[in-house]
Amino acid sequence: MADIASTEAVHPAGLQHHFDSLEQQSDASTLGMWVFLVTEVLFFGGLFTAYLVYRSTYPDAFAVASKHTLIALGALNTAILITSSLTMALAVFASQEGNGKAVIRFLVMTWILGASFLVVKGIEYTTDFHDHLVPGAHFFIEGTNIGHAQLFFSLYFIMTGLHAIHMIVGLGILIVMMYMAGKGKFTKEYHIPMEVAGLYWHFVDIVWIFLFPLLYLIDRHK
Amino acid sequence: MSEHIVPKSTYYTIFVLLLVLTYTTVQVAYFDLGPFNVVAALGIAFLKASLVVLFFMHAKWAPKLQKLIMAGALFWLAIMFSFTMMDYLTRFLDVAR
CATH class of the missing domain: 1.20.58 (Methane Monooxygenase Hydroxylase; Chain G, domain 1)
Structure with missing residues (x-):
C-alpha cells in the first residue's frame, strides 16, 4: 500500500500512464494535433486548388461574380473571428495559470463571438438566396456567363459552408472545455486539452483569413 | 515544464x-x-x-519536430498547387504547331 501511495505522489493528475512526464504528454498531444491540422490544410487545400483552377480558367466570370459577395459582412466576420482568436488565446493563457474562472469567462466570450460569426454568415446566405446567387435553376447574374459564374458561387458555398461546419464543431469543443474547466480539471501543470482546442480554433481562423481575400477582395477593384 | x-x-x-x-x-x-x-x-x-x-x-x-510537421503542410500544399497548375496552365496550349 505504501508503494502505491508513493507512486501516486509523483503521478500528477491528468498524466496518462504511457507517458513518462506531463511535458512528454503535452508535446505528444500538440504534435498529434499539428499532424491532424496538416490533414485539414490539405482537405481545404483541395478546394483552394479547385478555386485556383477555375479562377485561372474563367477569370472574367469570377471577377464579375465575386463582386456580388457582401464585403461589409465578410469584413465584419473577419474582425469577429480575429477577436475570437484573441479571447481563445487568453483562455489558453488563463489555463496555463490554472485560473479556471478566467478560462470559463474567455471561453464564453469566444463561444459568443463564434456564434455571432455564424449568425452573420446566416444573414449573408439569406441575402444570397434572395439575390439569386445560389447555383441552380434560379441563379442569375447580369453581364457574364451564367455557368461560369455558378462555378464561383458553388465554390463560395462549399468553401464557406465547410468552414462554417468547422466553426460549429469548434463551438462544441468550447462547450466541452467549459465543462472541464468547470470541473476544475485545468491546473498550472495540466491544461493540454485547452492548448489543443486553441490550436483547432486558430486553425479555423486561418482558413477564413485566406477565404476572405479570395472570395471577397481580389477582384473588387474591377 | x-x-x-x-x-x-x-x-x-x-x-x-x-x-x-x-x-x-x-x-x-x-x-x-x-x-x-x-x-x-x-x-x-x-x-x-x-x-x-x-x-x-x-x-x-x-519543438523542432512540430515545426517540421508545419513545414510539411506547406510543402505538400505547394506540390498540390504547382503540379495541378503545371497541368491546367499548359493543357490548352497548341503544342502541335
Whole structure:
C-alpha cells in the first residue's frame, strides 16, 4: 500500500500512464494535433486548388461574380473571428495559470463571438438566396456567363459552408472545455486539452483569413 | 515544464496588428493595382496567418519536430498547387504547331 501511495505522489493528475512526464504528454498531444491540422490544410487545400483552377480558367466570370459577395459582412466576420482568436488565446493563457474562472469567462466570450460569426454568415446566405446567387435553376447574374459564374458561387458555398461546419464543431469543443474547466480539471501543470482546442480554433481562423481575400477582395477593384 | 508562457501583452499586440492588416487589405482591394491586387491580398493574408501561427498557436516556441510537421503542410500544399497548375496552365496550349 505504501508503494502505491508513493507512486501516486509523483503521478500528477491528468498524466496518462504511457507517458513518462506531463511535458512528454503535452508535446505528444500538440504534435498529434499539428499532424491532424496538416490533414485539414490539405482537405481545404483541395478546394483552394479547385478555386485556383477555375479562377485561372474563367477569370472574367469570377471577377464579375465575386463582386456580388457582401464585403461589409465578410469584413465584419473577419474582425469577429480575429477577436475570437484573441479571447481563445487568453483562455489558453488563463489555463496555463490554472485560473479556471478566467478560462470559463474567455471561453464564453469566444463561444459568443463564434456564434455571432455564424449568425452573420446566416444573414449573408439569406441575402444570397434572395439575390439569386445560389447555383441552380434560379441563379442569375447580369453581364457574364451564367455557368461560369455558378462555378464561383458553388465554390463560395462549399468553401464557406465547410468552414462554417468547422466553426460549429469548434463551438462544441468550447462547450466541452467549459465543462472541464468547470470541473476544475485545468491546473498550472495540466491544461493540454485547452492548448489543443486553441490550436483547432486558430486553425479555423486561418482558413477564413485566406477565404476572405479570395472570395471577397481580389477582384473588387474591377 | 519547459512550456513557454506568452505574456498577455503579446496577444493584444498581435490582435491589433491583425485588425490593422484586415482594414488595410479591405482598403487596398478598391484600388486597381493590376496584377498586384492578388499579390497584396494574398501577401497580407499570408502575413496574418503567420502572426496567428507564430504567436496565437505558439509555433515560435514549438519543438523542432512540430515545426517540421508545419513545414510539411506547406510543402505538400505547394506540390498540390504547382503540379495541378503545371497541368491546367499548359493543357490548352497548341503544342502541335
